[in-house]
Amino acid sequence: MLTNLLDQKVTVHFTNGANVSGGVLEQADDKFVAYRTDYELFYIPITSIQSVSIDNVKRQRSTIGFSR
Numbered sequence: 001m002l003t004n005l006l007d008q009k010v011t012v013h014f015t016n017g018a019n020v021s022g023g024v025l026e027q028a029d030d031k032f033v034a035y036r037t038d039y040e041l042f043y044i045p046i047t048s049i050q051s052v053s054i055d056n057v058k059r060q061r062s063t064i065g066f067s068r
Helices: none
Strands: 009-014 019-028 032-036 041-045 049-054
Touching: 009 032, 019 041
Parallel strands: none
Antiparallel strands: 009 019, 009 049, 019 032, 032 041
């Protein structure tokens, strides 16, 4: 299933609640996933991944401010 997401920009969600985003899924096999960001290359064990989501559209953050 993860091989369908190769070379796509994804967010990896871990079983402990943390996540890593802004990178590309480079390789996937039955034990590890290779995930590359601009600065690092992660080799992530499959057993620590809860879910993987595809980053389709950049979310626009709402602005907070006061008007006069």
